[in-house]
Amino acid sequence: DAKTTQPPSMDCAEGRAANLPCNHSTISGNEYVYWYRQIHSQGPQYIIHGLKNNETNEMASLIITEDRKSSTLILPHATLRDTAVYYCIVYFGNEKLTFGTGTRLTIIP
Amino acid sequence: DAGVIQSPRHEVTEMGQEVTLRCKPISGHDYLFWYRQTMMRGLELLIYFNNNVPIDDSGMPEDRFSAKMPNASFSTLKIQPSEPRDSAVYFCASSRGLEGNEKLFFGSGTQLSVL
Numbered sequence: 001d002a003k004t005t006q007p008p009s010m011d012c013a014e015g016r017a018a019n020l021p022c023n024h025s026t027i028s029g030n031e032y033v034y035w036y037r038q039i040h041s042q043g044p045q046y047i048i049h050g051l052k053n054n055e056t057n058e059m060a061s062l063i064i065t066e067d068r069k070s071s072t073l074i075l076p077h078a079t080l081r082d083t084a085v086y087y088c089i090v091y092f093g094n095e096k097l098t099f100g101t102g103t104r105l106t107i108i109p
Numbered sequence: 110d111a112g113v114i115q116s117p118r119h120e121v122t123e124m125g126q127e128v129t130l131r132c133k134p135i136s137g138h139d140y141l142f143w144y145r146q147t148m149m150r151g152l153e154l155l156i157y158f159n160n161n162v163p164i165d166d167s168g169m170p171e172d173r174f175s176a177k178m179p180n181a182s183f184s185t186l187k188i189q190p191s192e193p194r195d196s197a198v199y200f201c202a203s204s205r206g207l208e209g210n211e212k213l214f215f216g217s218g219t220q221l222s223v224l
Contacts, residue, residue: 032209043113043200043215044152051209093209096165097142099152 003027003090009104012082018075020103022088025069031092033064035073036099037084044087044099047073083107111135113216115201121222127189130219132201133182142202142213143176143186152200158184159207191223 005023012018024033034049048055048062050071055062061074075082087102114133122128134141142157156166161178169176173192178184188195202215 030209034212036213041198041218041220043202043218044213045215046212049210049212091209093211094207096154096157096168097213098154101151 004088004100006086006088006100006103008101009106011106011108012075012078014080014107014109015077018073018078018082018105018107020073020075020086020088020105021070022073023070024088024090027068027090028092029068031090033062033068033071034089034091034097035060035062036087036089037082038087038102039081039084047086049091078105078107080107080109113201113203113214115199115216115219117219118217119220119222121224122191123224124192125190126223127187128191128195128221128223130186130199130201130221132184132186132216134184134201134203135214136182138203138205138214139181140204140207141178141184142204143184144200144202144215145197146200146218147197155186188221191221193223196221196223 032049035047036044038044048060050062064071085102085104087099116131143155146152155168156176158178176186198218198220200215200218202213204211204213
């Protein structure tokens with residue numbers, strides 16, 4: 001019963017912006033959209049989260065559509081170190097955080 | 110802040126042996142989680158604790174698995190007896206809370222190989 005849908009894989013050229021889409025058409029009004037990533041052989045790493053508004057931090061930007069049914073994670077200037085699996089998670093709180101299969105992003109030199 | 114610390118980083122053992130994985134959460138975090146990751150099943154939540162008390166162990170695969178948290182700074186995941194199908198990467202994570210705007214911090218994991 002997946003709450004999110006992500007493409008299994010994407011490529012992006014080094015130095016370009018990487019735009020990772022996520023569909024969450026059944027999201028409820030109090031559920032947050034979270035993004036984590038997992039670089040090979042490391043533990044998942046928090047990137048960013050948002051509820052309704054777009055968010056930006058030192059790692060990435062999160063764009064959430066007005067109807068909140070989809071979102072895009074943007075890595076503005078991708079580097080080789082951004083090659084990882086990116087997980088989009090919808091989370092209300094007070095429950096288990098469940099990871100799906102994510103998007104495997106490969107940054108190409 | 111040292112982050113979540115797990116040990117050992119790698120563990121190779123033989124079938125039937127007892128395995129103990131260790132985790133030190135971030136100081137001040139009230140929640141601790143144990144996840145397992147395999148190619149077939151991805152990241153699975155095994156159990157989590159709140160203030161050292163197990164809250165949900167529904168993800169623990171069977172009685173061979175047990176987890177304890179004797180104090181706020183230490184947790185163990187034990188497998189006895191271990192089997193080859195237990196081979197996986199085991200991650201520990203901690204957070205301040207479970208509210209919708211809290212985030213998880215993961216350790217580097219323990220790569221377990223059961224021969």
